[in-house]
Amino acid sequence: MSGDIQLIGSFVTDDACAEAIEALHHAKIVAFHTFSPFPSEKIAEAVNEVRGWGRSPVRKFVMAGGFTGALTGLVVTVGTSWEWNINTGGRPIASITPYIVIIFELMILFGVLGAVSSFFFKSGLPAFDQSPGYRTRFGADRFGLVVQAAEGDAAKIEALMRDAGAEEVVREAA
Amino acid sequence: MAAAVEPSNIQLSYLDVDRTAQRVMAPAGLKYWMWVAFCAFLAALGGAFWTRQIYEGLGVTGYGQPTLWAVYITNFVFWVGIAHSGTLISAVLLLFRTRWRTAVYRCAETMTIFAVVTAGLFPIVHLGRPWFFYWLCPYPNERFLQPDFRSPLTWDFFAISTYLTTSALFLSVGLIPDIANMRDISIGWRKKFYTVLSCGWQGTDRQWRNFSMAYLLLAGFATPLVLSVHSVVSWDFATMQTPGMHSTIFAPYFVAGAIFSGCALVLTLIIPMRKLLQLEDLVTIWHLDNLAKVVLFTSIVITYSYATEFFVVWYTQDPIEMMTFHERLFGLQGYMFGIMILCNCLIPLFLFSPRIRSSTVWLFVISIFVNIGMWSERFVLISGSLSTNTMPSQWKFYVPALTEVLITIGSFGWFLMNFSVFAKFLPIVSMTELKDGIEWLRKSGGERYPYRKAS
Amino acid sequence: MNRILIPVAVLMFVVGLYTVAVSERPWDPRVGVEQPIPFSHRVHAGINKIPCQYCHEYARRSANSGVPPIARCVGCHGSALLGGIQPVTRPWTDDSQPPFEIRWNRIYTLPDFVRFVHKPHIWAGVQCQECHGPVETMDRVVPVHEINMGFCVSCHAQRGATQECFVCHH
């Protein structure tokens, strides 16, 4: 996805931004990314449609984490009980009932760790360099739409964005 | 304050949210630092007495047979209980898509973190040999010895540490976009500080997509976790055969109590905070009103639990249990039971009145009473039940000594100090979610989200 | 790059931790302990083949193996043939030592909460060397094994001896 130029459109509302994305999509322009100060559902829907994304892959990691945790819990509790058979209060050496609590907690713990690590991993965090086109206002009160395009398409794209309600559109060399 | 809930016609912009957050985090004045120093002093005092306790032994406390658990475990349960409202407000209400949480949840979550940290200290303070507390954690060692996973204390260790990890991660994940925002508008050392903490967040669509899913799943995990943690804490007692504790009702009863005391402490903290930091725009009476309703509801739930406890004991006619409950009411420390009923069951009934629910002063006072009441409840359950145990010859009532009192006060100092410092350096209201909230407000016509200027 | 290095580092850390935790502190230098007189176990037990329990006579009867009384030294060294008792009574490294009072430096110590009894081990046929190492080859005794709980327990497990906590800790 290469382009000679990037256009940075900033929007006051996410509605407008989403509209612009849809317009771009119709125009078969998909080389773009957005910035927003909060997770806007509108933008997300529009972007998903463009990219054909389903739900976030974070779910699978969480699932895997949860299973790993539960398994770890089982192995750790039963395994350490068998490692050294100590009778406490006449209970069986490996008494599963009380171990369920540990298994449950470890399932949660590993699931949570899976969620957070996959979130970082999949979002490219920690990021050490800025994405192209980032403006500080995109973290505060503006929605940004950055499109990579060939020089020739710039005018068309700018028009599309302005039609959707872009406050301003800036052209930058990519 | 005439009307309870007064719609405001002031529309906040995204930048207003930012400005308010920045104002809170503006460089602190002398008063703030004096407050922090005061809290730090209390914490240090508690710490000094803890040091002395470690050095000389637990004998410096008022502990003895048969009340081998008393103030420290009371504090532990109290703080764990406090810790529950945070996750509840942020996670459960997130799952239920309850919008009023946005203004208060960060505050509640922060409270959770520091309450868990404080709570986590108490089992260690309470230990006879605190320097070996890590033996509760399974780790490879030459002795081939591991903890006993049957013990409720091991469950506790796992539950509390999972809870701390989860809520810390939950808070941190939620903080990242806000910190990124702070990074963009700060200068100087703060800029560097926030740059590191923000991990390079930029709010791209890809990031938000994963963020939303991760955040939702964290909330999904936190919800059963929050229920399990306090259930596990309650099983510390319920699995004991000690009369007065050996009861199956404990898990739901403790969870309700935790939410009750947690929401009350959120009120206690947020009422002065919104005043001092001029957050009335963001945290409105409407928020407080909702919190108060939760407090009222949980108060009724625990009143029912108390009644059930007594009923079950009466119904079983177990003489040992009957005697313990008799002593709980009429024994030497029956007044603690009185305080508990007054503060937990009777005083919250005032919250039925919308006028009281909309008065910050009333809410503040009632929330303090609720916290006193919940502390008393744990004291009655723990120290009281152990005092009147199975062997009449071993009955003895417990009176705290200076050490416990100061360590308890110190824990409040420690908690408030951490909270205050956090509020100064990290966004105590969630800017991201509030902006999201504004959007929602705009769409819903601005009526259900009334803003009020400071009166 | 980091995505490979970090898990590897974590794995190495865990493995290292495990090794360190269950091992007998291989980084601890195993050096001989200097004693107040130049006594050599190699000469006595190795070259002259004196059985261990000739000097450590209480081992089969008591918890303590016992340090040989000076009378035992004199029993052999006292004879003029072997050069008298000079080496026994004259301090070597410590001039402040009174004669007849050899202040041996202790090599094997156990914490107060461990009750180790030599007697059943001797009767069970455990060789002295299994815990103390090949003392008969040492001039100065080098503690070959770190006598910790893991050391005791692994041997007990191997031999099917009791693994009751209470046996040693009471």
Add this chain to the structure above:
Amino acid sequence: MSDGLSRRSFIKLAATASAAAAIPGCEPAARKLIPYVVPDENLIPGVPTFYATTCAECSAGCGVVARVMEGRVIKLEGNPADPISQGAICARGQSALQGLYNPDRLAKPHTRGSDGRLTPIEWDDAAKLLNDKLAAAAKAGKDRVALVGAPQGPTLDKVTQAWAQAYNSSRVIFWEAFSDEPARAAAEACFGRRDLPIYRLDQAETIISFGADFVETWDSPVEYARQFAQFRAPKTRAGSLSIGHAAYVGPRLNATAAKCDEWVAANPGSEGAVAMAVLNVVVTQGWVAQAAGVDVAALKTLVAAYDPEKISAQTGVPAATITKIAGWFGQATDGAVALAGGPDPQAHLAAFILNAVTGNLGKTMVFLDNAPAQATSRPADVRAVIDAMRDGQVDVLVIAGGNPAYSMPPGDAFKNAANRVGFVVWAGEVPDESAELASLWLPTHHALESWRDSNPRAGVYGLGQPVMQPVFPSRPLHDILIESAHLGAGTAGQAIAYENAADAVSTGWQELQGKIGASATPKQFWDDARRHGGVFQAAKENTVKLAPAVFAQKSPAPGAAAPLTLWAFPHIFLYDGRGANKPWLQEIPDPITQIVWDSWAEVHPETAKQLGLVKDYEGTRLFAGINMIEIATPGGPIELTVTISPLVKPGVIAVPYGQGHTSYGRYARGIGVNPFAFMPEGTRSIAVDARKLDKTHKLVTPLGKSDMMGRTIIEAMSLDDLAKGVEPDFGEEKMDQPYEMYPPFVYAGHKWGMTIDVNSCTGCSACIAACYAENNVQVVGKANVDLGRIMSWIRVERYIRDPEEIKEGPPVYIAPVLCQQCDHAPCEPVCPVFASSHTSEGLNAQIYNRCIGTRFCENNCPYKVRRFNWYAPEFIEPLNFQLNPDVTVRGAGVMEKCTFCIQRITTAEIDARTEDRKLVDGEIIPACAQACPARAISFGDINDPNSAMMKRRDDNQGRTYTMLPEFNALPAVTYLRDVYQEKGKA
């Protein structure tokens, strides 16, 4: 052996060479191994050596065995060869070790300057000073030297007398505060001889005790506790199951009365009158035995004034009660015995007559040939010496034990007299009140460090040998005396043929051999005596007849009872005050009041009401008492805290002897009140006035509630139920077989268990003291007991029943409670770190070094038998010498508890394994079971049906129960119920 090395140094060296010194705070020396020069043949480091000796704590003279490890005595146990103790030992005997290792013992001789200050001096100077003073006194005239001391056994007392003679004096007083003088006087009146009979309680069917607390302090408590347990054991008499009838007459329900069927609450000092009234009933009912051959008419005149009805007002005892107990006594077919204690001569007289006229003389009360002579001086002699001192006729007074300044009534008489003596010498261990009067202090050996002998009764010759080297640079008292005679008394002194005390004892035993005609060689005789702790022979019984003259005695009419009487009684542990410096004895709760570290005024609720006191601590009973009263006594007002209890007669203020020391070491000083200070001679009760004070002072007790609240803790059953095999009905729900979630754990080898017979237990607390000694249990002091931090692993539970509500059964329940070693131990699964776990032999193990101090286990223990170390233990040097090296000293922050003496179990198992044999039943005896005088505790293998412990359970099937069965903890300890006669059936 070189010159510089004494035997003592050897033992010190050995001690440091021992493997794991259990002494906390390891000195650098523990890093060094210092071998012997020449090893002691008999001493294996790490293996205990046992020395038989005799106990010198009271006049009972029990034989004891000292367990010595690495040259230090660490435990005293009963000597099984000794016919008196038969292997048991009381709490006071155990605590002799704390006298030996007392940190307040005098380490050097001291002189007192004119300003009253003490300066340490060398032994040689001290001896010279003593000898010079003595020589000068002897030169000044006859009887210018006096010695007041405790009796030290026949041989040494002779040495003392010889020493006095050498100094031209006969003023030697052997002083015991509670002497047997009244009994001897009565014996002289009745039988014309001053020796004392022995009693065979186990052969009686009825026991009536007139103020004799025979399981606590009277005469020979260890022996009588054992006999009483046998007497009380259910056995078949005349075809039906029965237990002995027992009654105790006295103003306070003490441990003895608690075990009797009937506590006859008599006014103080009226035990004699009650005894005469019983005699009256026996005579008038015609229960006088024909064989006794007494003049019934004369007897009738003697007791004429004591019609039960008539004297009921004076004694406070209803006539019916007297008739009832007299009925038990007179109608006993199997023999009966009356015992008398206290200073009242009439009680002793009446008891002797009762035994004699009912034909029990020679059966349950037996006079023996060669009975030992009176060890203590007679009151007239004592008075003469005190008078002489007061009149300035004595120049040098040597106080050698007995603490007369504290315990010699009346009041300050001894002190005043001693102040008139030119030079007072005190020789003893811990400087006491008498030492305060002295200008020269000489440290003497403890009994366990010196040679002694004893002759507590005919045929029993105990040999006391030193069991270890002296702890302090002290000297044996009689060495000092002999040396002083040799050096200071000229030729008269040279006449004493002994070199030292050891020589005197061995010479004395050579003479003894001649006397008792033992056939062994002298060396063999001596060796055997040392090995067995003495020579024990069956003594010939002597047939004596009641002297008819006794009936002609004018018996004084009983006096009217005062409205308020102070009655003082010997404390079960502190006795006459000698136990007060031993922390164990201070900390073990009195079995009835459960009070520690204090003296108290025990009053009935009625009396309390009169004094304006209410039991405002009733509901919770956090302490035994708090309100103080002022009691006006002849010796001035005293202040005491009241404990309100139904177990004392109304109108009586019961105060224990033993406290109120102004000196006598850190553990004794400044606690409570000394009744000797105001009690007149020859009595233990005085009429007093009392008023309530506005002051408070806590009487501290580890006991919470005294009400058992219907729980299955200590149970009693009637003889009827036992005979019928009926389980007693306590109104509890019968439980179904509990549902077990898990299969039972299989104990393949041994499974240790205990059987405790509540019926036998007298509450004497010997088990507690034994446990303190064996298991290095720390003493925590009064303030910590108040906080509930007493550390004893075994406790004697005491529950009181409201006397108004008792329909049947005993008024007081007493039983030892220790860790029940449950199969389903509730303490175990709650421990997060396996510090509490179960062994394959059924023991509930507590691993101290694994414990992190969560204290969860004790919270979950239904029996509340675990103890937490709130502070690091403190064993003040040299009390730490007593620590058992086989048991870990627990540090701060760890839970500890009864282990069934695991160190003994492992040692025995190792022995059996190395000797390739099976463990023998009885080879392992935990300290508590070993000490128990009443043999209430049996220990053994549950998996071995032939073990004595299991046999005891089987033989008493109808009596077994486990504590708090509703918890289904499956304890390894099974209790046997107390048995009582059906009320009113009698």
